[in-house]
Amino acid sequence: MTGTTATPPPPRRGTGRRPTMTDVAREAGVNPSTVSRALDDRHPFSRSDTAVRIKQIAAQLGYTPNPAAANLRRQSTRTIGVVMSSITGTVMAMLYEEIAEACRDHGLDALLATTHDDLEAETAVGRLLLSRRVDGLILATARLDGPGGFLPELAADGTPFVLALRTDGHSPAVLGDDRLGGYLAARHLLDLGHRRIGMIAGPPYASNALGRVDGLRQALTEAGVEVDERLVRPSGFSMESGESTAAELLALPDGQRPTGLVTVNDNTAVGALAAARRHGLAVPQDLSVVGYNDTPLAARLPIPLTSVRVPLREIGRGAVDMLLRIRQERPVRSLVHAPTLIPRESTAPAP
Amino acid sequence: MTGTTATPPPPRRGTGRRPTMTDVAREAGVNPSTVSRALDDRHPFSRSDTAVRIKQIAAQLGYTPNPAAANLRRQSTRTIGVVMSSITGTVMAMLYEEIAEACRDHGLDALLATTHDDLEAETAVGRLLLSRRVDGLILATARLDGPGGFLPELAADGTPFVLALRTDGHSPAVLGDDRLGGYLAARHLLDLGHRRIGMIAGPPYASNALGRVDGLRQALTEAGVEVDERLVRPSGFSMESGESTAAELLALPDGQRPTGLVTVNDNTAVGALAAARRHGLAVPQDLSVVGYNDTPLAARLPIPLTSVRVPLREIGRGAVDMLLRIRQERPVRSLVHAPTLIPRESTAPAP
DNA sequence: GGAAGTTGTGCAATCGTTTGCGCGTTCGTA
């Protein structure tokens, strides 16, 4: 949660009912409606003399508006729902924090729901959020496969929503430039002289994974290196998946084994590091690895990881802004934010 | 967010106003109050024939209760506030997910607020949560220092709350048995023949850090090893802090340098691993390291990390249960859950 | 000096539930 700062008011302690707007009104000798207007900063009247007097009385009474009453009357909760597969991954956690902070700046609350990568749960938690009457949704769980799913339902009843980090190919979205990121990663390895470059490519339903692969392809092609399809392996997003996928790549016979590895995220990179060690390969001497997301962990690994940094802050804030525009029925266009490559010690010239 | 599953209802798409209870009542030819009772599962009437008919009509209308109206009338939001320093750390993220899931099982929502370790922010976000009229608070940010802070304020106006993971020494809390955890970690190293055992001890205001240190002390003392106070160094919880603190310890002259290191969490353990590498020390040959929390990362590090697993699930659920009991004014006692040590490759017999 | 705004405030309806009270039925039991 976030929402507009309610910092000052707590002299009210102990006993008794919470003061209501009517209490403040009585104390100030005005009508409750006047109090309401005095407390509403969008209202010009809220700058008048009476208004500041009312605010002062409200403060010393420890008055705090009852959101339920306001929501009911106003027919809006000033809350947006956030759907993520899990908050346990650092990237999602960071994105969530950015979203939450952006919300607070706009006087909104953020309500989080997780799907644990379950497609059905996606619809379920989405509806759950809607049943809480959120004013809009930010989804970081979009998939490219199938037209089904929850988004059409959303679109159908006109609920404002925006996708973050991943797109379905249609809906308004705020994304990282994954193609560019993949390009930068591959380019970095090419510049270091690598020619057999493998990729732990992530799942095919995730647009961000696909974009990164595309970028890699483009970089290789541009450099006149033919893409060896056996070296581009689908995977999940987890460390386990990274480890097993990397293990497959590293098990290739000597001349075919990649000397450089681009991974779909830092998690799988960590898995790859473990696989390399298991195979008796030294990083970066025998194998270069570049991660993605530049998680705080990347810089602190025993072998600090070269990684592509994604501007999560911009993406989070962008998503909230876009949602607000949509709610006001202003036109929007999907946004793409450029990542940067952070070179560290996990990459070195090709052996 | 979580809360009771609203899975079934979505035939309502497109145009028009959302149906209200009154709509359902009209359709069913009954009074709205009857609908309310029919839909309330705690009410015995909700099992009657009319009730199931009403539910059916509600479902086919796509009716969904308006929480604002219900909250207003009921004077409770069925929402609990969760205060954490940040959701970016894996431990907090996992704890949050457990709390959220436990909430859902009880038909509650969880509203998250983060303090970023800022003492003032703690009060601010706490009040913010209260201004949202949450029914209670779970705080994972408790400190031992000073009687000030937010908790007395909470206690004073009778808001139900429980601490998780850390205690202030007084309030109802659900904790891990940190003393035992520290004991197990130290004991493990002692069993491997280590005698010069250092600790990256975490901050002095955090009860969990302190408990772990105590446990270490107890294990050493029991084993007849005198505690070398220079080897027990306060630190933060971050990788950076772990790295710099470990660096200090490893810079000690040869005979004084610890051969085993207990860390306050996996983060600082990762930092220590980096420091070891920088010092040219091999883990576990020259230095054994045991982490704490058994983050998913621990098992997947290039050198899999021996770590103390904390039952976060039990702690999360326990905290929610306890909060519920408090809200019902039933007596509660603080709870402590035992951790277990997971040995991996970062620990080996003393050199 | 009067018409046309502007500003400040009150009145009352409204948002959609929940729930105490009460009345008419039905049922079990003496």
Add this chain to the structure above:
DNA sequence: TACGAACGCGCAAACGATTGCACAACTTCC
């Protein structure tokens, strides 16, 4: 058979804010 308990359901009053309408008092401008 009759009497009290239990049940099913309607009525209407909350819960605490927001907001359209109205109107008085004051400006402003010609």
